[in-house]
Amino acid sequence: MIEGGPIQTGTTEWLRGNGMMSDVVMSSRARAARNLAGFPFPPAASSADRSQIMEICRRCIESLGYPSGSRIRWFDLRNSEPIERRLLVERQLMSRQHARGRYSNGEGGPDSPRGVAVIEPDERVSILVNEEDHLRIQVIRSGLDLASCLDEINNFDDGIEEIVDYAFHPQFGYLTACPTNVGTGLRLSVMVHLPALKITGELEKVRNASSDMGLAVRGLYGEGSQAAGEFYQISNQITLGRSDEMLLREIESEVIPSIVRYEQHARAQLMTENRMLLEDKVCRAMGILQNARLLKPDEALEHLGMVRLGVLCKVIPDVTLATVHDLLLMIQPGHLQRVVGIDLSQSERRVARAKLVRDRLNAK
C-alpha cells in the first residue's frame, strides 16, 4: 500500500466511454455500507474511536489481495491538501461529505480521522473509511455493468469480513448509521446522459417512472446537486426487504434499458424529424464553448452535455467523444488548478477554464 502521493489527473473510469450502452450510460456504480461490530458509528464516535477504527480498516484493506499490475494508494484525509480532496471528489472516488469530514449531525471536521483507499491505475475501486459508516466500498465501471460492480464489491466485502466482524442484525441486515441504508447496505447507481429527452420535453416522465419504482434521480454530483448537462444518477432508495440480486435485476435489466431505449428513440427522432432543432441546440453550445472568455463549471458542463449529443448524432464531426469526456473532468476546479499549475482565484479560474475549452475545441 502506498501512502498518499500524487493523484492521477488523466481520464478515470466513469469517463472512459466504453462498455454497454455507453452512448447513454456513462457509468455504473455499486456501493456497500459496512460497519464493524462493537464500535460506535463514525458520526457518534469520539475522535479516539475514529482513529482506532481507521487503523483497523486500513490494516484490513492493506491485507486484501489485489490483481497483479494494480496498486493501492491510501489517502489519510486528515493530513491531505484541500486540492487533493477536491481531485478525489471530482474523480468520483469519494463523496463531498467525506472531503469535508463533517457529519450531518455536526460532528467531525477537516481533522476528523478518516481516509480513502484507491486502487490504481484504473480507479475502479475505492474504499472510504469513516464516512457516515466505517466502511463504504465503491466500485465504478464505465457503461452499464452493475453486475461486475456487484461481483467486485462482494470480493472485497468477503475479504474484509474474513478479518473483522460486521455489525449485523437478523431483522435489519447490515447495520448502518442511518436507518435508510440498512438491509443490504447496497446502493446501485447508474449515470445516464439524457439530452435528447430534455429537448423533446420528456424528461419528467423518466423522473416520475423512476420515482414510482422507488429509485432516486439525482444530478451529476449526487445528493442535492443540479443536473447540469443533463447527466443524471439513478439509484435505488430501498435497501431492506429486497435482495441484491432483485435490485440488480430491476435496475440493470428493467429500468435502465428502458430509459436508454427512450433516449435513443428521442435522439433518432430528432435526427430524422427535427434535425434543425438538434443542430441549433448543439451548434449554439459549441459556439459558446469555442468563444467564451469566462466560463463557470456548471455553464461549461451544460454546453459540453449538448456537444456530447452533437458528437454522438454526428452533428459535430471533428470533435471526438474522448475530448468531450476529458473536458468534463478538466473543467472542474481541482483538475483545472492542477493542470494550470498555480493557485487561482475563482474569477481567474473562469478565464483559465474558458481558454482551456476554447483551445481544445478549436484544435483541428
Place this chain on the structure above:
Amino acid sequence: MLCECQQRQATIHEVLIQHGKKVERHLCEQCAAKLGVSTDPHMPISQLISNYISGKNLSIPTVGEKDQPRPSRSKPGAIPPCPSCSMTYSKFKDTGLLGCPSCYSTFQKRLSPLIARAHEGGEQHIGKVPRRALESLSKTEGGSRLESLLGGESEREQRLTEVRKRLNHAVEHEDYEQAAMLRDEMTRLASLPSAQVEIRSTTQSSTIKESEHSS
C-alpha cells in the same frame, strides 16, 4: 371526493398527526398550493424519513388512499438511552443517525415501523449474510430467523403473496409493463432453490477482535 373548497375534485390527500390525533384533509391542487401542502409525491426517502422521525412535519402526501401512516406515539424521555453508546431516541429523532449497532436492538420497537416505512414496507433483510453472523445466529435464539434470511419457504410464500397482490393491482390499472415484471418476479420466486446464501467453508484468518475496543 370534493376539495374543502367544494369546487374541484380533491387530488391531494393529506394525513396529519396533530397532538396525537389523526387529521385528514382532502384538497385540490390549487388549495394545496395555497396552504403550502407539498404536492410532490416523489419526495426523496431520506427527506421523508428525516421529516417523519423529526416530527417537524408529519404530513405525508399520498397518491390514492392506500397509504396510511402510523400514528406517532412517542413520549420524549420515556425510552431509556442505548446502554452501549448512551444515544437517546430523541437525539436520533433530531439527527436521523443512530449511535452504534446496539441502538437497533435498544430502539427496535420504535425503529421497526419507521424503517419499514422508509423501505416501502420492507421489514426483513433478504440476501447476503456475513458468514460469521450466520454462525453465531444459528447458536442463539436468532436461529429461528435463519430460514427467512436464507430465503426459506415461509419467507418466499410471504413474498409470493405480496407480489401476487401487486400484480393484480398492476393488471387492474392496466400497467402491463409493471405486470410483466411482477410476473417474472413470481416465476423467479417460485423456481428459487431454498438457500439463497452460500455458507462458505470456515477457514479462519487473523481476527481483530472487537473486545480490543475499550471505550
